[in-house]
Amino acid sequence: MSAPNLVFRRAVAPDLAAIVELLADDPLGRERETGGADLDPLYREAFGAIEQDPNQLLAVAERDGRVVGVLQLSFIPGLTRRGMWRGQIEGVRVAASERREGLGRAFIEWAIGHSRERGCGLVQLTSDKRRPAAHRFYEALGFEATHQGYKLTL
Amino acid sequence: MSAPNLVFRRAVAPDLAAIVELLADDPLGRERETGGADLDPLYREAFGAIEQDPNQLLAVAERDGRVVGVLQLSFIPGLTRRGMWRGQIEGVRVAASERREGLGRAFIEWAIGHSRERGCGLVQLTSDKRRPAAHRFYEALGFEATHQGYKLTL
Numbered sequence: 001m002s003a004p005n006l007v008f009r010r011a012v013a014p015d016l017a018a019i020v021e022l023l024a025d026d027p028l029g030r031e032r033e034t035g036g037a038d039l040d041p042l043y044r045e046a047f048g049a050i051e052q053d054p055n056q057l058l059a060v061a062e063r064d065g066r067v068v069g070v071l072q073l074s075f076i077p078g079l080t081r082r083g084m085w086r087g088q089i090e091g092v093r094v095a096a097s098e099r100r101e102g103l104g105r106a107f108i109e110w111a112i113g114h115s116r117e118r119g120c121g122l123v124q125l126t127s128d129k130r131r132p133a134a135h136r137f138y139e140a141l142g143f144e145a146t147h148q149g150y151k152l153t154l
Numbered sequence: 155m156s157a158p159n160l161v162f163r164r165a166v167a168p169d170l171a172a173i174v175e176l177l178a179d180d181p182l183g184r185e186r187e188t189g190g191a192d193l194d195p196l197y198r199e200a201f202g203a204i205e206q207d208p209n210q211l212l213a214v215a216e217r218d219g220r221v222v223g224v225l226q227l228s229f230i231p232g233l234t235r236r237g238m239w240r241g242q243i244e245g246v247r248v249a250a251s252e253r254r255e256g257l258g259r260a261f262i263e264w265a266i267g268h269s270r271e272r273g274c275g276l277v278q279l280t281s282d283k284r285r286p287a288a289h290r291f292y293e294a295l296g297f298e299a300t301h302q303g304y305k306l307t308l
Contacts, residue, residue, distance in 0.1 A: 023234055032235045046237030053231060055207060076228055077207060080177055080245040081186045083200030091234040116308050123308065126280060126301035138304050147280035149301025150292050154270050154277065 006103070008110045011058040011070070016047055018067035019060065022093040028128060029093070057114065061094070061107050068095040069103060073111050075118050087115025089125040108141055160257070162264045165212040165224070170201055172221035173214065176247045182282060183247070211268065215248070215261050222249040223257060227265050229272050241269025243279040262295055 011019060020043050024035030034040045050056045055076070061069030074088040089111055094104045115123050126149035127134045135145065165173060174197050178189030188194045204210045209230070215223030228242040243265055248258045269277045280303035281288045289299065 019233060029234070034236060040236060042237035043233055044237075046231055046233050046239075049231035049239075050233070053209060055209070056231060058233070070233075072232055074228075074230055076242075076244070077200055077203035077210060078226055078245060079173060079197055079200050079204070079212070079224075080183070082188060082194060083196035083198075085200075085203075088230075090230070091232060112306065112308070121308055123306045124280070124304065126278070126303050128301055129299075135302055141306070143304035143306045145283075145302045146305050147282055147303025148289055148299045149280050149303040150278065150297035151300050152266065152277045152295070152297045154266070154275055 006061065006063045006106075008059055008061050008069075008107060011047075011060045013047065015060050015067050016043060019058075019070045022067065022070050022095060023091065025096065026093055028130065059107075059111065061098075061103060063098070063103075068098045069093065069107050071107060071111060073114060075115070075120065081121065084121040085119050087111065087118065087120040087123040089123065092125075104137060105141065108138075160215065160217045160260075162213055162215050162223075162261060165201075165214045167201065169214050169221050170197060173212075173224045176221065176224050176249060177245065179250065180247055182284065213261075213265065215252075215257060217252070217257075222252045223247065223261050225261060225265060227268060229269070229274065235275065238275040239273050241265065241272065241274040241277040243277065246279075258291060259295065262292075 017039050020033060020039060021035050023029045024033040050058050055074060057073040059071055059073060060067045071092040072090045074090065076086045076088055078084060078086060089108065094107070112123050125138070127138060171193050174187060174193060175189050177183045178187035204212050209228060211227040213225055213227060214221045225246040226244045228244065230240045230242055232238060232240060243262070266277050281292060
């Protein structure tokens with residue numbers, strides 16, 4: 001995205017409260033996250049684990065100094081498909097005020113570009129079946145819904 | 155699985171050729187892998203990357219000294235769901251001779267147990283929509299197909 005007031009960058013610790021607010025400000029996230037002024041220490045712990053892992057990249061979109069988007073990119077080595085690395089996108093959220101402005105598209109394209117730079121041959125993600133608008137969004141970006149995404153809660 | 159001649163364990167370098175054979179002996183894998191006597195060096199490189207990453211576990215099922223199953227387990231830290239770790243299963247293959255014997259089920263349960271030990275709150279995987287038998291298998295194990303799995307080839 002060429003708008004000079006918009007940047008995509010690696011998240012740093014001071015972004016954490018704003019990131020959790022974004023995760024909680026979502027129809028599905030509302031049930032799962034604990035936002036608010038007192039940050040749940042579990043988020044700090046998770047942030048530390050992500051930061052220490054060279055195959056994880058937590059990224060934010062920042063406009064005019066405000067965090068307006070977040071996503072996590074995981075680089076996963078694997079044997080299948082002749083030892084191909086995968087980029088995996090998880091936890092994508094864009095502030096309600098920024099939707100339909102192309103920010104989401106530019107942010108995912110940025111993540112795809114990063115995956116390419118890291119030598120990945122594939123980018124993958126799963127999207128909850130209750131998010132039809134997200135499905136149209138990813139399909140417009142060229143993603144194909146070739147797989148069923150299974151979850152088992154422990 | 156209590157059969158004394160069956161073990162599930164971390165893969166080591168001498169297993170690699172047998173693993174690649176398993177990956178290639180599959181209707182979808184056949185198009186994507188290069189098996190045979192001369193191991194493609196890309197597999198060795200990928201094996202090294204997996205071995206060096208403490209959040210990756212490549213596992214084999216071994217019966218009577220023979221590799222009869224493989225799967226990869228990735229431990230992924232994340233902020234969503236209150237900083238929950240995920241166990242992700244990828245690249246599951248079981249030798250044709252071992253199917254319908256409960257080995258697959260025991261192997262996945264072993265992977266779930268490992269994920270629990272590592273503090274994961276969720277186990278996730280995707281399965282190609284062309285594998286209906288695999289879908290029944292995962293559903294019988296308690297997995298729910300809550301997500302669409304998207305891929306973008308780079």
